Amino acid sequence: MRRSSDERRLSHIRDDPGRTLMCARGLHAIIPLVHLPGLDRISRQRQGRVIAGVCAGLARGLALDVSVVRLGMLLLSLAGGFGVLVYGGLWLALPVDDDPAPARPVHRVDDVAALAVVLGVMLVLRAAGVWVTDAVAIVGGIAAVGVVLVWGRSGGTESPARNPTAAVRIAVGVALVIVGFIAFNVLTGDLAALGRSVIGAALAAVGIALLFGPRLARLASDLTAERRARIRSEEKAEIAAHLHDGVLQTLALIQHRAGTNREVAALARRQERELREWLYGSPSSGVTTLSSALTRELAAVEDDQQVPIELVIVGDAPLDEPARAMVAAVREAATNATRHAGGVRVDVYVEVDDDALTGYVRDRGAGFDPAAVPADRRGLADSVVGRMRRAGGTAVVRSQPGEGTEVSLSMPRRRP
Amino acid sequence: MTPRVFLVDDHALFRAGVRAELAEHLDVVGEAADVDEAITRIPAARADVVLLDVHLPGGGGVEVLRRLGPAQSETRFLALSVSDAPEDVIAVIRAGARGYVTKSITADELADAVRRVAAGDAVFSPRLAGFVLDAFAGDRSPPVDPELDALTAREREVLRLIARGYTYKEIARDLVLSVKTIETHVSAVLRKLQLSNRYELSRWASDRRLL
Numbered sequence: 084m085r086r087s088s089d090e091r092r093l094s095h096i097r098d099d100p101g102r103t104l105m106c107a108r109g110l111h112a113i114i115p116l117v118h119l120p121g122l123d124r125i126s127r128q129r130q131g132r133v134i135a136g137v138c139a140g141l142a143r144g145l146a147l148d149v150s151v152v153r154l155g156m157l158l159l160s161l162a163g164g165f166g167v168l169v170y171g172g173l174w175l176a177l178p179v180d181d182d183p184a185p186a187r188p189v190h191r192v193d194d195v196a197a198l199a200v201v202l203g204v205m206l207v208l209r210a211a212g213v214w215v216t217d218a219v220a221i222v223g224g225i226a227a228v229g230v231v232l233v234w235g236r237s238g239g240t241e242s243p244a245r246n247p248t249a250a251v252r253i254a255v256g257v258a259l260v261i262v263g264f265i266a267f268n269v270l271t272g273d274l275a276a277l278g279r280s281v282i283g284a285a286l287a288a289v290g291i292a293l294l295f296g297p298r299l300a301r302l303a304s305d306l307t308a309e310r311r312a313r314i315r316s317e318e319k320a321e322i323a324a325h326l327h328d329g330v331l332q333t334l335a336l337i338q339h340r341a342g343t344n345r346e347v348a349a350l351a352r353r354q355e356r357e358l359r360e361w362l363y364g365s366p367s368s369g370v371t372t373l374s375s376a377l378t379r380e381l382a383a384v385e386d387d388q389q390v391p392i393e394l395v396i397v398g399d400a401p402l403d404e405p406a407r408a409m410v411a412a413v414r415e416a417a418t419n420a421t422r423h424a425g426g427v428r429v430d431v432y433v434e435v436d437d438d439a440l441t442g443y444v445r446d447r448g449a450g451f452d453p454a455a456v457p458a459d460r461r462g463l464a465d466s467v468v469g470r471m472r473r474a475g476g477t478a479v480v481r482s483q484p485g486e487g488t489e490v491s492l493s494m495p496r497r498r499p
Numbered sequence: 500m501t502p503r504v505f506l507v508d509d510h511a512l513f514r515a516g517v518r519a520e521l522a523e524h525l526d527v528v529g530e531a532a533d534v535d536e537a538i539t540r541i542p543a544a545r546a547d548v549v550l551l552d553v554h555l556p557g558g559g560g561v562e563v564l565r566r567l568g569p570a571q572s573e574t575r576f577l578a579l580s581v582s583d584a585p586e587d588v589i590a591v592i593r594a595g596a597r598g599y600v601t602k603s604i605t606a607d608e609l610a611d612a613v614r615r616v617a618a619g620d621a622v623f624s625p626r627l628a629g630f631v632l633d634a635f636a637g638d639r640s641p642p643v644d645p646e647l648d649a650l651t652a653r654e655r656e657v658l659r660l661i662a663r664g665y666t667y668k669e670i671a672r673d674l675v676l677s678v679k680t681i682e683t684h685v686s687a688v689l690r691k692l693q694l695s696n697r698y699e700l701s702r703w704a705s706d707r708r709l710l
Contacts, residue, residue, distance in 0.1 A: 328554050331581035332510045335602040339516055391603070395629035395662045397636065428605075430625060430664025434632070443663045489663070 126180035127173075133297070137173045140180070150231050151194040155201040157227035161220045162205050163213035222266045229259025230293050260290055331355060338391075345426050349389035356382055373406040373440070374399045377433060380414045388421035391428045398435030405494045408474035409433070409440045412467050416478075416490040419463045420446035423488060435496075440476075442492035450482045463490070502617035503528045505546035507537045507563060508579075509555050513602070517550065517579075517609070524610035532556075537563045546574055547617040551596065553580035553587050564594035577616045579609075585630050593693050598622030615667075620682045621689035628661035631688060650688065657684045 125144030127136040138156055142149035159166030208214060233256035334355040341348035370376050374396045381392045400406050413431060420429045424446035433442045463480065467490060471478040476494035504525045508514045509532050518527050529544040531537040534557030541549060551560040560578055578596040588599050597616045600609065601624055612622040635650045660670045671678045
């Protein structure tokens with residue numbers, strides 16, 4: 084509930100104009116798309132792309148590892164620039180798909196087969212004369228493997244610190260790229276010294292850009308994400324400071340002035356509770372602790388019975404068996420108390436210490452004489468006391484006519 | 500003697516509501532809607548108790564206490580707020596308020612709290628009592644100043660009963676003590692809350708910023 088409204092509020096921040104989907108109505112409108120039986124439609128993909136998303140799209144559509152597709156594309160480029168032509172052609176031909184079907188599992192054997200096909204095509208092209216020199220092809224091949232290793236399958240977006248495998252892969256990749264460039268300079272040693280140093284410098288620049296480009300891009304996008312998160316929390320704090328105070332005040336006033344109209348008071352209280360939860364609630368909205376479970380259960384009782392319940396919790400505990408039993412017993416005692424409280428507040432106090440969970444549920448209703456227990460109160464005693472006893476705890480009901488009633492609950496905590 | 504009460508709250512509607520509710524019990528002698536108004540009007544009003552909203556334009560209730568504090572020794576402050584954020588509560592108490600009650604309090608309870616503060620006692624809502632128990636329970640490190648940094652067993656007992664929704668009278672009966680003794684215990688806790696330099700106290704308040 085809370086989360087979805089957050090997202091609605093943020094959608095205008097997230098959908099910046101630069102990301103507006105532009106559907107290319109170019110060649111692919113004329114050329115029927117590659118569609119092999121058993122394979123997904125192939126499309127370009129923005130998610131995880133490096134240049135135009137051609138390789139990412141091919142990998143998804145053909146169920147291949149994206150690194151393999153990129154390596155193949157680079158290797159084919161060595162064959163007289165054939166890979167570059169293929170890439171450009173596909174860039175024009177493939178449509179953009181921003182919401183692709185989920186990726187199918189990748190089989191290693193397919194990857195190996197794809198690389199074999201690439202090598203085969205390279206040999207054919209070499210025979211046909213579409214080729215660079217063998218030296219350049221070998222050295223370039225080494226460098227291509229290095230670059231693909233560095234960029235990884237996610238376009239360099241994973242942190243080496245968090246993933247040791249990625250760190251090793253990047254180290255090996257960097258080494259291969261350096262070896263490749265050194266080998267290139269050695270093998271082309273017959274070039275004029277001037278040309279060599281110019282080419283060397285250019286290659287070094289390209290190498291550095293290839294190695295660190297993705298990382299810099301990631302840094303930039305991280306900064307953007309952080310800024311968005313900050314704007315979002317500032318926005319929320321501002322709403323809290325200016326708006327909520329007034330609304331909460333008004334809701335408090337309504338509860339005061341509702342007089343005997345319990346329905347109005349209960350409605351105002353419910354709105355107050357929901358606003359408070361939205362404003363002050365923790366972002367992880369799961370019910371995993373004693374306090375969150377109690378808050379939720381007692382809110383439900385409040386809504387059902389239209390009697391305000393004041394809950395105070397000291398400490399907290401995970402929602403294990405003893406805690407669940409405590410929550411259930413408090414809920415039952417509170418439900419009963421609201422029936423006898425005469426519309427006046429019910430106080431619930433729960434304390435967590437190392438050894439036990441302790442709970443008190445108190446109403447200021449008519450009370451009763453424990454020696455002459457009315458039938459409905461007998462039910463309370465039986466059910467709450469019985470429930471606590473079965474769970475290994477105790478419950479004591481204390482009451483006097485005119486003094487209200489208090490149920491004391493105690494539950495030993497499980498030793499870890 | 501009926502205590503003279505001054506209201507500081509930026510919501511006119513709420514001031515009107517409180518004024519109407521308190522009029523039959525107490526003598527409401529003035530109102531202010533922000534910090535500056537409060538600074539200029541409170542000394543002239545010679546109020547016994549100022550009901551002080553925690554959130555106010557111009558710095559909040561803490562700012563009123565800070566600027567007015569030393570000059571107003573005969574006026575006592577009771578914080579009244581819809582905010583349950585512990586850091587706000589602790590800040591206003593440490594700035595010198597004699598107690599803290601939430602706006603969900605009934606008219607009778609509020610009148611009772613005002614009389615108590617006028618008499619020099621402290622007033623804790625069940626929630627504040629819970630806050631304090633929580634704040635002083637957290638750690639097991641030996642207190643730097645035992646006089647200020649830890650609660651006595653009796654003080655804990657009293658706070659626990661407040662958190663359970665007991666009135667001072669009921670607590671006194673339950674513990675077989677006089678109401679005066681209960682008041683002394685609560686005042687002692689208030690003093691600890693105001694003067695203790697416990698690191699945990701401020702850390703606790705900021706940890707629990709979003710309750």
